[in-house]
Amino acid sequence: MFQIIRNWLDRRIIRQSSITLAQWDAVCAYLPLLTGYSDAERASLRELAILFLHRKIFEGADGLVITQQMKLIIALQACIPILKLGLDGYNGWVSIIVYPAGFSPKRVVMDEFGVQHNVQSNLSGEAWQRGPIVLAWNNTEHAGIIDGNNLVIHEFTHKLDMQTGDANGFPPLHAGMTSSDWFDAFSDGFKNFERRCKRGKSIGINCYAATSPAEFFAVLSEVFFERPELISRYYPDIFHQLRLFYKQDTLARISSSKGQQ
Numbered sequence: 001m002f003q004i005i006r007n008w009l010d011r012r013i014i015r016q017s018s019i020t021l022a023q024w025d026a027v028c029a030y031l032p033l034l035t036g037y038s039d040a041e042r043a044s045l046r047e048l049a050i051l052f053l054h055r056k057i058f059e060g061a062d063g064l065v066i067t068q069q070m071k072l073i074i075a076l077q078a079c080i081p082i083l084k085l086g087l088d089g090y091n092g093w094v095s096i097i098v099y100p101a102g103f104s105p106k107r108v109v110m111d112e113f114g115v116q117h118n119v120q121s122n123l124s125g126e127a128w129q130r131g132p133i134v135l136a137w138n139n140t141e142h143a144g145i146i147d148g149n150n151l152v153i154h155e156f157t158h159k160l161d162m163q164t165g166d167a168n169g170f171p172p173l174h175a176g177m178t179s180s181d182w183f184d185a186f187s188d189g190f191k192n193f194e195r196r197c198k199r200g201k202s203i204g205i206n207c208y209a210a211t212s213p214a215e216f217f218a219v220l221s222e223v224f225f226e227r228p229e230l231i232s233r234y235y236p237d238i239f240h241q242l243r244l245f246y247k248q249d250t251l252a253r254i255s256s257s258k259g260q261q
């Protein structure tokens with residue numbers, strides 16, 4: 001019963017949205033990542049993004065004024081990983097804070113001996129457990145380039161990972177997937193990728209992925225949506241797991257869109 005009411009409310013929110021199709025089309029044109037999406041997928045993405053905008057709050061930091069176009073650019077990209085999963089993976093938090101450019105928060109961290117240290121690091125994005133997503137707009141704008149890097153997808157896939165606690169590269173899996181298959185694919189891939197990075201052998205995937213299993217999952221998710229051929233070529237087992245997890249075959253989508261050109 002609750003689900004029926006919720007679906008009805010969602011349909012009403014989508015119907016009453018004041019954002020025109022022309023506005024959505026203009027933002028889709030700005031995101032070449034969406035080139036291979038079918039009309040049905042684009043329509044689903046737009047509906048998800050409308051609900052996303054209804055449930056989340058955007059806040060500009062350091063004087064940044066958030067325009068509607070900025071919201072749409074972020075919302076559409078944020079909804080790519082959940083296109084077949086629905087919005088529930090983003091439950092439990094509401095704020096998206098956007099800085100004009102990279103930011104350097106000062107933090108106090110405690111080391112393994114219980115000693116506190118003041119640290120300040122340069123960041124382009126952050127995802128807080130049960131807290132906000134923080135993005136640097138100048139990096140978000142780079143979504144117009146298909147290079148395997150996508151800040152919005154990176155930070156939002158951390159949120160999917162955090163559904164069961166701290167980000168650890170092990171999001172909740174769906175029925176039909178097995179933890180051992182996921183663990184084997186990602187742990188073998190992580191060790192192999194670490195070795196490649198230490199030797200300076202680039203395969204086109206950012207070596208930031210080698211810093212932790214959580215970053216490995218987030219960076220490989222970016223690549224899965226932007227340059228899936230890289231994961232399919234070097235880490236086919238991980239590609240298979242990501243395809244099952246996101247319920248999208250990004251490689252087939254790119255191949256079919258190239259065939260239509």
Ligand SMILES: [Zn+2]
Nearest residue numbers: 154158215218
């Ligand atoms: Zn990260």
